[in-house]
Amino acid sequence: MNSGINLKDFKIPLGKLAPVEKFRTRQGDTLSYRSYPAWSEDLVILYHGAGSDSRYMCALAAAIAGQGIASVITPDFRCHGVSLGNSDKISKNQLEIDLEELLIHIKMQKAVSRITLAGHSMGGGFALRIAVSDLRKQFSKFIALAPHLPLHLNANQPNFGGWISVDSDGSFTVNYPEVMRTGHEKLHYSAEYLRAVHAADDLVEKLQELKPSLTVVTGALDEVVVAEKQREIFAQTSANVLIVENLNHLTIVSKVDNYLNIFA
Template sequence: MWPLVVEIALISIAVYLAIAMVLIAWPTPAPSAAPGTATRELDSLVAGGELAEPAAPRHFAARDGAIRLYRVYPGTGSDVLVFLHGSSSDGRYLARLANALVALTGLTVVTPDMRGHGSEPGRRGDIEAVDRQEQDIADLIAVLRTQNSSGRFLLGGHSIGAGLAIRDAAGQEKPKPDGMVLIAPYIHRRSPAARPNSGGWATPFVPRFAGIEMLQRFGIHIFDGLPVLRFAVPPAARDGIETPLYSWRLFASVTPRPDWRDDIRRIDCPVLVLAAERDSIFRSEGYRTIFEPLARATVEVIPAIDHFQLVTSEEGPPRVARWLKEAVR
């Protein structure tokens, strides 16, 4: 009897693993020939010259010895906002937003390039370990503390960068932020703010996603570095250092955990969520439901702008300044 049971179990495991391997090897979808709404909006934003000149790059040494790039927009006080960029890009496009926040709030705004991105990515489109982004944030804050940024520490981001901010605030690394500024945050593909394929901006390789996660149940991680997601980066945003493909590891490292509701509940500071009425990537009204469990969360939807205009609109920075004065002690 027992040999038969063992044989059936081994056959079942072999079939399971074979299915996982087939899914991983499944052909990836071809890029769309027609750009979606979000892609056209980003193309227009970059080509239109609305972005400011970024600050000069600086560098810090992370705990694993990697040299990481960041930019600083100095304020007049001791408070610092570490603000994270969105998918496929790097911190350069945040310069206009950073300058406006400095002028209105006195904050020093710091925009690091997340690992896997920018001109010094390490592994473009990939990362060594899922928790490395959070470690980098903690290491950067330690460096900033030595440079007299001894006041309040605020954390924020745009789009998937705001997703990483949520992940970091809910994780194990310290210090924890005194406040958070989340602009059109990525939450989860099944959250109330989600649109199918992020409105055409992101194309997931669904079979490969499934196959990799099947193997992970057996502790097999050798395929975690394969690309599983493609972004529809428009021509105007292609300068040779864009990151159009994400591995499973990179995507996991910059997004809230699968139990995203628990990540939200773990945030223990005032939160400002700014969304765009015409966001074609996320459903802005969904943020009210997502952040309802947080008593100190404020959700504001800015009318007549889209997802990418959130970082250039003159509406956003005054809202941050008002919230900072009223909500963050």
């Protein structure tokens, strides 16, 4: 199946790509991330989406740090980056544990004042998951870029724009174009992994109750999620919603000048 995502305008500025760094969790696992430093005690933790890893967040991370808004950490989710290929049949709270471990690791290395948790696509859904969890108290605000939302909210394009195939057992397969593959991709996600990374089914109700500081940004040309449906859903909450003209599902994280101020 061919992806419905328009890739021709998406570029990773390799000259700005930070090297991979590793850390070991108290569970004994090795995970990875990239670091984009700035002269600021503010920190943005910025998660990637499905199929790839932290490398494609490079343009956004480098822009935030380059303008001195905040230092940026782009983690690789478990089973991505250095742990690519590990079994992804994980417990439902494993990724929250991994985030806590990352926070401990970072705070041992540098002074941190305010922390923003952000993510794109699957990573945006994870940021929303954390925004209504007990772990939300660690963060000053949340930013979700074209976030994956619970399926019952009907906020996705038909067949996810051809990008994802949902399997009968609740797992899904990423239809990553052959021409774009480098061997670093994760192309299949177990149902267990998806339960651990996706936002809760009662997300809207929890956002209404807890009212975290949240901004949702989606490109008007997004091929995977429906931008106006996201606006409609989040209008029921206290979240700020920004629909950016002329951007799609991937250029939302590569052509970033029009919305960088939300990270300040």
